[in-house]
Amino acid sequence: MRIDFLGLEAFLGIANWGSFNAAAAHLNLSQTALSHRLKKLEDDLGVALLARSTRKVTLTAAGAELLPTAQRLIEEMTRSLDILRTAGRDRQEQFAIGCLPTIAKHHLPRVLRDFARLQPGVGVKVFDNSASEIVERVRSGEAEFGVTIASTGRWDLEVTPLIKEPFVLVCPSAHPLAGRSSVGWSELEGVPLIRISAQTGNRLLIDDALGGRRERMIWKYEVQHVGTAIGMVQAGVGLTVVPRLGIDLADDPGIAAVPLKNPSVVRSIGLLARREQPLTPAAGALARLLTASLRAEH
Template identity: 55%
Template sequence: MRVDVLGLQAFVSIAERGSFRAAASHLNLSQTALSHRIRKLEESLGTPLFLRTTRQVSLTAAGTTLLPRARRIFEDLGFAINEVRVDLREGDEQVSLGCLPTVAAHCMPAVIAAFAARHPGVGVRIHDNSASEIADKVQSGEAEFGVTIVAANRWDLELKPVVKEPFVLVSHRSMPLAQEASLTWAQLQDEPLVRISAETGNRILIDDALGARRESLTWRYEVQRVVTAVSLVRSRIGYAVVPQLSLDIVDAGELVAIPLRSPAVTRTLGIITRKSVPLRPVTRDLITLLSQALKRSVVPRRDEEK
């Protein structure tokens, strides 16, 4: 019997995301094409794999039995493909990684300098992307590892937390709050704030930490990127809440970073790799250098709430 790889891929994607719509978006397919793949797989197996209602999709007994075996097929396939890639890359003189833009700007120059001293002639390719894009590149093998926000992990990726980075309020030195040693979120209630897009992991962390309190704040402006938010602060339009390392991607100059408390919001930065996939020694060395640089860069504040 031929293995229906496309059908199994569609099955696993639906099972993990709980809906045909989310799975179709993830696989970049139309829902019609996705449904066709599942129907073909179910016909070849002679049994339905999903119970479908207007509100949800759940696994049948057969689907529950198949899911761990299908996952294992893709894990084994990925491992085999990666072994071939590793063999082919042994002579390659480049390490590829995904990295958040703030971390890349803050840490990578010194890390690459140290790496180049240890491995002269070995290049480094940096994909400075969003957290979801980094996970995609590591998952596909385009990047050997990623430096990203620790969040809900994918089943085929392994995540190792490295450091907690606090969010801070960025203010122009001439603005009223600039002289404060620290601030509570309640003190920001009537101040004009710049908000980062809901599509970013940073926004999700802030919203989750504040809960309903976030609606009492004056989010007057919304932007897509941290650099834009900081630019608005520089123009004295408002204040922005950003990760501590973000100020290193701009010329801070007349800007100050003020610790926030009640609650103190942090993001955990870590390293993601593919499960069961061996890393080259040169790649492990770069990961070590990056982890050390992150720990040196993020210094816990004494007034940060435990």
């Protein structure tokens, strides 16, 4: 038999307050509704729990036997619901996402600013990691979702395509190539280049696009982060190739970004989430803002 918690609540209210009037007021019910809940409980149990008189309400023997058990059940249920409610509130107050460093540096801050206006009480933890690290954080549930290279083949993850992002050549603004509308890879043969570590996922895209031609490139330096490569370009150490969202010409003075051709290199950016695991409301709101913002810029 199912447990009639509403009936038990009515029974406890009357037993504790000693009258239908007081119990109804405490439970914010009408006396009719309160009486109906109690009668249903008594009918289900097949016994009378309360003895009513014109002056007072008293427990029957069955009611006295049920009282401590009913109190324990309601207290345990209330405690369990409070724990769940607190846990749910904590999850809403802060959640985590993964985001490629190039997008996290130049694009995510504006989106988070808008998100803070909509949900001022919610904090966001950002894992600005490599593509492979973001996959693992989302898969494990550590991050609600990730904005990363859309290349995962995991059965338990789902990717929503967002944008196609081209790679560009980054050179000093005074460099002969800086004013060009585009630059072919053949023009970069013999030029000292700065490459980004293979762990980021970008290097593999470039190598695949170049094929055998990559052996003719002089990759003189290798770094772990796009920001480091751009700093080296500003210092005149060499040129680099990075995703377009990895640079902001207003924030990075003294450099130019030139489209590449023959071949052009493009990466697909997607929103990665656990399959059949809906995002929490706050995370869903941020995901929609990010999606709209990225697509609006492209």
